[in-house]
Amino acid sequence: MNRQLNEDEIVDGIDEAMREGRIYAVLQPQINHSTGRMVGAEALMRWNDPENGLQMPGNFIPILESYDMIYEADLCLFEDVCKFIRSCLDEKIPVVPISCNVSRYDVYQHDYVEQVEKIRKKYDIPVRYLRFEITESSAMGGLELVLQVLKDLHKYGYLVEMDDFGSGYSSLNVLKDLDVDIIKLDMRFLRGGFGGRGGTIVSSIVQMTRWLNTQIIAEGVETAEQADFMESLGCYYIQGYYYSEPLLKETFLKKLKQTNHEPLSPALNLIRTIDAGKFWEPESLETLIFSNFVGAAAIFTYKDGKPEILRINKKYIKELGMNLDERAIIGTDPWEGIDDNNRAIYDATVKRAIESGEEETCETCRILCSDSCGNARIWIRTDLRVIGNAGDQYLIYAMIQNITTEKEIMIKAMGNEKLFKNAFDQINVFAWEYIFENREMHPCFRCMRELGLPPVVENYPDPVFESGLFPMDYKDMYYDMLKKLEEGEKEMEAVIPLTAGRIPFRVKYTTEFDENGKPLKAYGSAVMVTDEGGQS
Ligand code: C2E
Ligand code: CA
Ligand code: CA
Numbered sequence: 001m002n003r004q005l006n007e008d009e010i011v012d013g014i015d016e017a018m019r020e021g022r023i024y025a026v027l028q029p030q031i032n033h034s035t036g037r038m039v040g041a042e043a044l045m046r047w048n049d050p051e052n053g054l055q056m057p058g059n060f061i062p063i064l065e066s067y068d069m070i071y072e073a074d075l076c077l078f079e080d081v082c083k084f085i086r087s088c089l090d091e092k093i094p095v096v097p098i099s100c101n102v103s104r105y106d107v108y109q110h111d112y113v114e115q116v117e118k119i120r121k122k123y124d125i126p127v128r129y130l131r132f133e134i135t136e137s138s139a140m141g142g143l144e145l146v147l148q149v150l151k152d153l154h155k156y157g158y159l160v161e162m163d164d165f166g167s168g169y170s171s172l173n174v175l176k177d178l179d180v181d182i183i184k185l186d187m188r189f190l191r192g193g194f195g196g197r198g199g200t201i202v203s204s205i206v207q208m209t210r211w212l213n214t215q216i217i218a219e220g221v222e223t224a225e226q227a228d229f230m231e232s233l234g235c236y237y238i239q240g241y242y243y244s245e246p247l248l249k250e251t252f253l254k255k256l257k258q259t260n261h262e263p264l265s266p267a268l269n270l271i272r273t274i275d276a277g278k279f280w281e282p283e284s285l286e287t288l289i290f291s292n293f294v295g296a297a298a299i300f301t302y303k304d305g306k307p308e309i310l311r312i313n314k315k316y317i318k319e320l321g322m323n324l325d326e327r328a329i330i331g332t333d334p335w336e337g338i339d340d341n342n343r344a345i346y347d348a349t350v351k352r353a354i355e356s357g358e359e360e361t362c363e364t365c366r367i368l369c370s371d372s373c374g375n376a377r378i379w380i381r382t383d384l385r386v387i388g389n390a391g392d393q394y395l396i397y398a399m400i401q402n403i404t405t406e407k408e409i410m411i412k413a414m415g416n417e418k419l420f421k422n423a424f425d426q427i428n429v430f431a432w433e434y435i436f437e438n439r440e441m442h443p444c445f446r447c448m449r450e451l452g453l454p455p456v457v458e459n460y461p462d463p464v465f466e467s468g469l470f471p472m473d474y475k476d477m478y479y480d481m482l483k484k485l486e487e488g489e490k491e492m493e494a495v496i497p498l499t500a501g502r503i504p505f506r507v508k509y510t511t512e513f514d515e516n517g518k519p520l521k522a523y524g525s526a527v528m529v530t531d532e533g534g535q536s
Helices: 007-019 057-066 070-090 112-123 143-156 170-177 197-212 224-232 249-258 282-294 314-319 340-356 404-414 417-426 445-451 462-466 472-486
Strands: 023-032 038-049 053-055 098-101 130-135 159-165 182-186 215-219 237-239 296-303 306-312 360-370 374-390 393-402 429-435 440-443 491-498 503-513 519-528
Touching: 007 023, 007 038, 007 057, 007 070, 023 070, 023 098, 023 249, 038 057, 038 070, 038 249, 053 057, 057 070, 070 098, 070 112, 070 130, 070 249, 112 143, 130 143, 143 159, 215 224, 296 314, 314 393, 340 360, 340 374, 340 393, 374 404, 429 445, 440 445, 462 472, 472 491, 472 503, 472 519, 491 519
Parallel strands: 038 098, 098 130, 130 159, 159 182, 182 215, 215 237
Antiparallel strands: 023 038, 023 237, 038 053, 296 306, 296 393, 360 374, 374 393, 429 440, 429 519, 491 503, 503 519
16 A cells, blocks of 8 residues: 655646645644743645655655655645644644755756745744755755845744755855854764764754854654753753654644743753854864864863853763763862962963964863872873853863873883973874774874864875875875774784874774774874974
8 A cells, every 4th residue: 555656646746736635744742841832833845646655755846856846735734724823823733843845956046935825824824933944955956046035034034944954064064154053963964973973063052052052953853862962051941752743733733732832942051152153163163163073072161260151961960081971070179189380381372362362272180089099190282262251250171181190101211201392392292083993083283283183184184195204115004093993903003103204102002992892983182292202
């Protein structure tokens, strides 16, 4: 009974299906997870074929798009949604805003927004009940067309959502040009769970939407854990199977009556007059966002010499060797437990960062107390950057790296801490992550700045050999090393001469495994080889 229509059947049948009302909307509620109230719904297209049963959009929409027939279908669906809202209004049933998907091919039709307006007026629907979802792919055919559609939709008062955000890095670049009101972050794009990179990406995106003054809806949320996690980041709006599948109108209507509603509140601003311009400078954007995906990071506010943590990622805690829940650290002083000397170093570095607007780095030392190991001294390198301000309150982004091992080795080698400190300032430590699954390498700020690497190096390590950064004669050895790591080796180390000058660097890798012991990625570092143990 239920058979997917083939291409010919879709193309030949769509007109009749629209005429006969077989193309219609199902509605998926959007819920505020912290109040349980409904804030909106998304309209999703369905085609009920009398002979072949229910047809899903994944099958027929791409075909309609390729035949340039999606435009009519989208308008037909929009009309169906308007009819539904009209009937609710007529029957005095409080209704929520409903968003409709805009195909990127709609954007190419110059009168799309005019047609939409015509239909809305025909049913006399207040504009606040309707929203539109565009995808970043709609910018592919040229940004101007989307910008025009966006402008027109805004002109009439519609809110516009950016659909499928998180499906690619390029999203961030698209966002800065597209002035959307709401971002839909699809949880299904975040492979790898919340603990690792996925979680950090979500966290960064949520932060970023706050700076951009956009509201955020998490979609594809299937479990309570996902919903709670999003809530913990300050993203309250949830759409997904966890609350409800897309519903037939009758069922949705029941839900509308049973559930309380509330409007989407305006985006929560951490700092109202944040200097968003700086944030979007290409260089700072790239480094900021991509580095956040990579390393241990924290965001804190700073005013009158007082820092306060707003957000940190799991790696940050791990890097500091702390055994604490993220939430326990929010609102605390990031320099707690640090002696005055080292505090002064931090403070001076923050001030430098405020003054220069550039990334500033410092190295500090702190004593960690633990039951099992007694007192241990750890060394932390911190890269600081101002990402916004409101008057004399600054928003600071910090990336940290635990460099204790390197430091201790050096201290031992030098036998004299002071001598070592001076020497260390001359030394460059480069750090990066290598992800086995997609062969991506994510370099640190310093690698980007001094080695000219992009935020993500694809097909690693091919490009670094092609560019001559790594000498060709080390190619086999290096590939072999990465292969061993991927096969489960915990640590690897080698001395490799880097760059044209053939300066020897000690390249070290440590592998991170998932719960099942499968290698996920390797953390790499390269330290210039100095006079070790007195031998030259
Ligand atoms: P989309 O806009 O990203 O819509 C969300 C899709 O995710 C829907 O699939 C929805 O049923 C599904 N979904 C919702 N919650 C969950 C969840 O918790 N887990 C999982 N795994 N999936 C969930 P659907 O209805 O099959 O639509 C697929 C796509 O087809 C849509 O993706 C959209 O790109 C397109 N589409 C649907 N309706 C229209 C339309 O009227 N016009 C246009 N141009 N495209 C449409
Ligand atoms: Ca959508
Ligand atoms: Ca989506």
